[in-house]
Amino acid sequence: MRPQSHDFVARAAAALGDARLQTVLRGIDARFVAARRRALDDLPEYEALRTRAAGIRAHVLDHLDLYLERFIDRVEAAGGRVHLAEDAAAARKVVVDLCRSAGVRTLTKSKSMVGEEIAINEALADAGITAVETDLGEYILQLADEPPSHIVAPAFHKTKEEVATLFARFHGGTPRREEGADLVAEARAVLRERYFAADAGLTGANFLVAETGQAVLVTNEGNGDLCQSLPRLHIVLASIEKLVPTLEDATTLLRLLARSATGQEITAYTSFSLGPRRPGDAVGPAAFHVVLVDNGRTAMLADPGLRPLLGCIRCGACINHCPVYAAVGGHAFGWVYPGPVGAALNPALAGLAEAHPLPAASTLCGACAEVCPVKIPLPDILRHWREKSHRARLSPVGERLGVRLWAWLARHPRLYHPGLRLLAAGLRMMARGGAIARLPLLGGWTRRRDMPAPEPRRGRFRERRE
């Protein structure tokens, strides 16, 4: 997927005008926000778990080299192989080569955000290998030829009617079905044949346990387990920061993951996979490979401002609680990861020149950091990128001049305070009924809402000075 983050402003404007998308986005609260709240209300240990989880992630990142060595050792002791890939191209080559040398023609795939990041489906298609997405949301998007708009619910933006139309078009010969249950049953029947016919299964991993070499995968559909138990080759595709030290550490993170993501205590399926089938086993892959991708992670590890972001467990809570995401949806963000985590990650992974509009598109309200189960200081990271954008002259000229003017004023209090009073008085003159309907130079801001008029002179400005 080619990043489109540079075009955020235009994409966001289009999303705001998309009535169908706006209806869909209003569902976030009921589906995710309320469900998470209920789950956490039932877990008095939440804050203690969260502190513990943040500690686990910091510890593993500080010792990532040693845990990685241990993980490789354990996987190989179980008869598997671990491949380390420096960038997206190297990772694609490893996966394609593994498939080619095993004579793979079709592959079933369970949802993998790293797979989206490195565009693995395109690489497999170029190699003549048919990759079939099996997560229902990803399957719908594969038919629609669209990228995901949410990391947990990738087809969040699709309506039932759109799914019905896609299925009627691609599942040749079946009558059009309209009911959700019938559509799920239809996809089940189609994909069932794919699982049994596939030569290889490709899955992501939620965690990699250094202690034992086990790769942890959570799903609600069970598609990941069919992908990893039926075909003769199983490839786990994950990024290097998925490591956790021990099974107990994985358990602590699992207690937070589903609750933060969908408000479930646990997903329907949680599996810990290690190596190929054992002597006597009747099922399971004959070969087991883990492909671990760097693709910009080590650069983040080296930057103290960005390192905490590698602690992310991809629950999506920050996305679900973000007012910007709620207004424009996932596609406006223009790349694999939307919402606050995307605004923080995409500049590191796709480049600041590409993604600089994302960290700028935030009110820094802090909701993301408040709900993050591993306490990632997302607003700080957005500010970090804003500073870099400013220094690299990537932010708009008007914004840079404005900031410079303000900085100059702020260093000259004799001008700053009278200047502010003058500005406040001017704004009050423009106000009608306490609100300003249109601001010169800031039309983009006032087009969709009023600017509140500043309080009178004896109010806030004066108090602050004293």
Added chain:
Amino acid sequence: MSRVLARIRAALGVRGDAPARRRAVQERLRRHPRGPLPGWATADRETLLAAFRARLEANRATVARVPDENAAVAAVRAWLTHHDLPLEAVVAAGLAALDWAPLRIETRPPGPDDRVGIAIADLGIAETGSLVFFSAPDAPITLAFVPETHIVLVPAGRVAGPMEAIWAHQRARFPNLPPRSVTLVSGPSRTADIEQTIEFGAHGPKRLHVVIIEAQSSPSVARWASAGASAERS
């Protein structure tokens, strides 16, 4: 050393051989300390069993509690008949010795046409309402995913409180090499990918029926009883 590993060390500003770092890692792996546990997870047996059942039902499984294996077989047959399901099942090898007739059983990995799979859980976890399966030659994990109806027998003595019991069990029973797959099943397969409405049977089972067996003495259950006790003690 691989280039990725070298880049990680450069990023962290460390060398691989610093003894203090190695010790910190070795120590954590050796002690594998627990995080905070849900408070009730150390409750008494009957409370745990009640919680196990309640969480399974919250996960949309159906649950029966029976005194012994023969009653379990009868309960499974009755449940299948009641749900208008075929009296044909693929079962885990450990269950083949029971007298299932008139239910016809086969012990093999399930194929796409098999509609009912019957397995024994190695553990039950009350904290999350989960059934735990360690893959083995006589217990193909596909039993939990391929048939549209998944029936699981679980001896009451195998029900533990928190998820950490799984790891105590795994370390005791497989000290050198964990099984190829350790799977927690917490309800039937589900999806909310079409307009955020939950539908069951997305790819895996549409129904999950759990039969809790009280007796510890019956032969098929005995094989698991000792391991269950060790998981509980830890």
